[in-house]
Amino acid sequence: MSGPSSNETGGLYDLTIIGGGPAGMYAAFYAGMRDMKVKLIEGKNELGGFLHHYAEKMIWDVGGIPPLRCDGLIERLAEQARTFEPVIVFGQRVDGLETLPGGAYRLRTDTGESHDTKTILVAVGRGITEMTRLNIQGADRYELTNLHYTVQNPESFRDKRVLISGGGNSAVDWANELADVAKQVIVVHRREEFGAMERSVSSMLQVADVRTPYELHGLHGAGDVIGAVSIAHIESGDKEMIEVDAVVVSHGYTRSYGDLLEWGLDIGKHGIHVSDQTATNLPGIFAAGDCASYSNKVKLIAGAFTDAVLAVNSAMSYIDAEAPNMAYVSSHNEKFREMNKQLLHASKAVEMQ
Incomplete structure (x- = not known):
């Protein structure tokens, strides 16, 4: 399940993420750690989702990151999301879902294109929002x-x-x-x-x-x-x-999940109902971030990251029941070995200047 190149848009993907906000971006990164073939579909022409409404606000509550403006956080998350070169599709809004023989899914978008995938992560944030x-x-x-x-x-x-x-x-x-x-x-x-x-x-x-x-x-x-x-x-x-x-x-905002309402998902007042492992009521479909609703929900950006990890791990288990429950942490993950060497080399080069 090696990651696709940036120009590879066809074929069957392991995981397709709908939405490019914090949950979707972190899921793209973490799924790369799991060596999954990943596609992210974003309806607008940029990553960041609802965070763009607060681009100039200062963000204090992301662990390990000093206070920074929200647009700076978007840049860092977008860079991280691209680490393992997932396919990112801009300017398409998902409006149809079809189950294929064998249990995979076909997503259709408002541009007439289709995307085949084994699992789906819905990370549409607050959905289609309008200011009150x-x-x-x-x-x-x-x-x-x-x-x-x-x-x-x-x-x-x-x-x-x-x-x-x-x-x-x-x-x-x-x-x-x-x-x-x-x-x-x-x-x-x-x-x-x-x-x-x-x-x-x-x-x-x-x-x-x-x-x-x-x-x-x-x-x-x-x-x-x-x-x-x-x-x-x-x-x-x-x-x-x-x-x-x-x-x-x-x-505040009014929000709508648009065509997702036609899929048969269990959607309540506060979002899509999911299990404690982010599974929806439809097999192979998971939800993370603001659109996911469960009893111990943490409504912080940090909580969206946790949702993303749980969803990716659940998707991996859905595809392969024998797969490990989670990815190796980055300090021990072989996928970062060469990257770490490059970072160390660049750091030493700066010190010698």
Whole structure:
């Protein structure tokens, strides 16, 4: 089961990964450690998945990696994913599944192409996502100016009065980050409790003007620029007008699994139901990352890596019941012997300069 070259797209693959986010990228790497013939299909034209929504955010909670921007993490994961030269197919969205004689699968995509595989790893993250837009009449006319649904460049908010609406991780994280550049950060949330990590909430309470339980009631401005907002108390209905220079709405996302819903997968409110070994209810099909749902789910990037390892090992066992339960760790894995020599040689060459 040697890995395919980068231009080899046909034939029967051991594992086909649907989705190029953290789980899919790490699965491509780990499956290479297991000497599997791997293909990864990504609907967009780049790896990274949902992480691109937070490209400029700092990531602190990946083990062994100092804090780095999310776009930097994407680059490192993409480089690692290509270690064993899996075939990576961009710009195709899987929309059909067919069972072949003998139990293999044929995946069909919206471009009309097909991909044959022994096993499938669904790593589609949050699926097809759409930001939850503000349900206030006329809000759309401000979207090209100072009504934002994500923060692409924190520096653009320097010395501004910024109101953030939302109570999840994204809203709280942006409040903490923008506090360093904005003149004032006001956070409006419908509930007293926030759905973000405790430490982040504690930091936000120190640097932002937090209003709970309130919700955005109206946007007020001249032309297409918001100059003020009105907020309403959830219980009393009392309203207050606040002058602002920018509004960031972080009300989460709606998600859909599109054509995956037609496969017969057991899909619930929180994703595809899988076993503790990431197996779905369909034989030879596994799920990992944000789309996988099980009782002890860890909703971190690090958790996506664990899901990926479990899924690849399960796929390997499905193909060959006599195969080892897992790959040898990298420090003892023969696949890295030559690579280690090259890295050592390059390191010594730098030292001699």
